[in-house]
Amino acid sequence: MKTRILIFAIFSVVLVACQPEIDEFQASKGNADFTKYVAIGNSLTSGYADAALYHSAQANSYPAIMAAQFAKVGGGNFIQPVVNSEYGVLSGKRVLDFAADCKGVVGLSPVPATGTPEGLAHVGYAVNNFGVPGAKSYHLLAQNYGNPAGLVTTPMTANPYFVRFASSPSISVMEDVMAAQGTFFSLWVGNNDILGYATAGGENTQGDSITPVNFFSVIYNGLVSTLTSTGAKGVLANIPDITEIPFFTTVTYNGLVLTAEQAVQLNGAYAQVEAYLASIGVPYQYNFNFQAGANAFVIEDRNFPIAALPKALKVRQIQPGELILLTVPQDSMKCYGMGSFSTAALMPFGIPQNYVLDAQEVAIINNATAAYNVVIKAAAESKGLALADMNSHLRNLKSGLIYDGLTFTTTFVTGGVFSLDGVHLNQQGAAVVANFFIDAINKTYSASVPKAEVTQYPGILFP
Template structure:
């Protein structure tokens, strides 16, 4: 049924190669380094720093990362070579022998993002050698940058894994850490943008507990503050200067803002036929929503469920673990009409159920779950529920992993605010350039930004800022973010770096990217 909720179409494809397009408004200003030394630049971070986009790491994305764009500017004032652990192709994905362990990049097929149908040529092993400057590692949390063995191939076989395949590809040894390898380059300047995954992992799992938020406080390797200060103290220990960036709220990225909380219209429920949809709504109200509403009202919880409407969009049905469990009460209420076994089943399913509200955030990946049949592994009951309770979000509540409820959103905001306070304090203490990426992303999410005649927003696909995975930046947004970094560097160190024209960079990559 959810297939009737249409994806947005890509507005255009820009195929311009664009690493050296600079803003003509500052073209006549000589480029100078100011008080900083850019001869040896290293970039530390996660997937965004690496150039990951459209669900994969591939060469074009790496070439258009904000870190690479900054390095190109630093080269104008004596910056040395910026070595990147390039993937072999623009297919994306990663192979471990004959086994594919990472997916190919996403492309838009005219109606939805799909994985490129190709076999990756990038192998996990043998390890790349020669020393690198871009230490962006997709999937890394803050404490991973300190972890010895994060690049040890043997750590990929443990449960849980203690290594990261992307760092395995270019770690200098099996016992080194990301920070150790970065410091081995004897950096004179660094960028550090880390912490996104410390909250994002929790958010992308719907706050189901499988990927916890990193504690805001604790020792290095445990708490964010201890870890972050250890990173900054080490990076500046040799006199290097740098730029750091804070963490955006997850509510500003399209992975959490694209799928509406109320997608269930008559057209959707009728697979495009509103007459069928109207009849379906009438049947659902008679057989499920009406009885639930009546029983819950008797227990003082009638606001959890409203009857479906044929004239407006209706919310999906979800499980809210923060609600009082009314399974016993519902079981007792339904036993006379259903019998004890069926009543107990309905009580277990709907004891913490409610309809979603505008204050909930539905995950982008949940789009494919709405209307699908729950399985034994994802129903929360240990078995696949029978008809008619076999349609997620319609007759069966979406589970914890599918949605973020207000209490989880508040947890994420509290952690993000704490992380950002730590980042700003470290920047102030070490007199480092600071980029308020959180403010940048909020602006993109709330009206967007304009340059020349182009309007860039956080809208999924069409907005131009985020790739097809709904999380990572497009090349165009990387150029915009690079400008923000360069702006902060200019303000802090008296540099006069030029700015890129974001509109000259692609907002998407074609399927046949060479």
């Protein structure tokens, strides 16, 4: 009898589960329909990275990452206008590599990649990703935006990236979008309406003025009305504060590092310039002040009070909050005195205006960004759409975002989010952004779309 009890007891011990199974994640589409997802936007949406649209970055564009997650809640195929080349559609791709600067110092920096551009051959199929690098809000409505003939006109009336997949030469991006009959959409436009101005240093030399807010509002509300006219649901994203992206923050205003001796020399040189100006009857106090350590760079001053002077003399030191662009010629700064004083010309050598956003320009950008975001928020609210607040997310990113042991910041290269062009996302950054979208979608549509696993996407490739 006792033995039987013992047997029974031992059996009950043994008859317990052997594999540690955890209940599966309960994915749900909520009240959205992801059957056919279409993504509308610009370079960020296309998967453009490292100053190029190339194969692997496109494969992990944020819409492609989102679509892979949507597939777990009923989403269908997501077709992109595939770029086969790792070099890209057009030339310009950057890679991280060792390079010597003008002083012969070898360091790690983004350098031009080697390769042959794939060119603009039409992909020959319909797509779901309507991200067109370079597109501003109103370009999405432009007829002939994908017409190859428009690439050789002056000014260009077509976009080379849209030429690759426009269903006909005359059609607009939005017409193609609506023909795709998406059940769910994402719309992230407006960035280029401001960015073009900003990356030109605020100089209106290439026709890159900021799209006026009233005009943007009309265009944007038109886009959203069209997209929702079929009953489709979607997610909008607002405009991040672009003055916080590495393109504008990497070269700091006070990056002029001097020894005590160099500071004395510079102070002396500018005293002489002042003395010269006084001698020709142009009294102007530069108020230059250089000391050992970090100093504010010298920039060309757009608003110099005395206009009738040679350009080289109309300079001042940059103020905190004013920005220097990533594209500023580093060798000129390191070896030829740009940003301080040209020893060759014995003249002040300010950083040219097209590499600088001064306080006025920064204010114009910030005001436009804020105004655009009011328009975008109102559109989301009036149509009941999800809104990914990229503006707040980027601000939070500044102080660091930790994901599964990875720390992301807005720092160039090492921050892990931005690619080597300092504007666009790298693939891990795209996954981070995809999750911002998914968060907004889950909240608005009571869905449980599984988040993308950021650690499963590559970051910047080191040599």
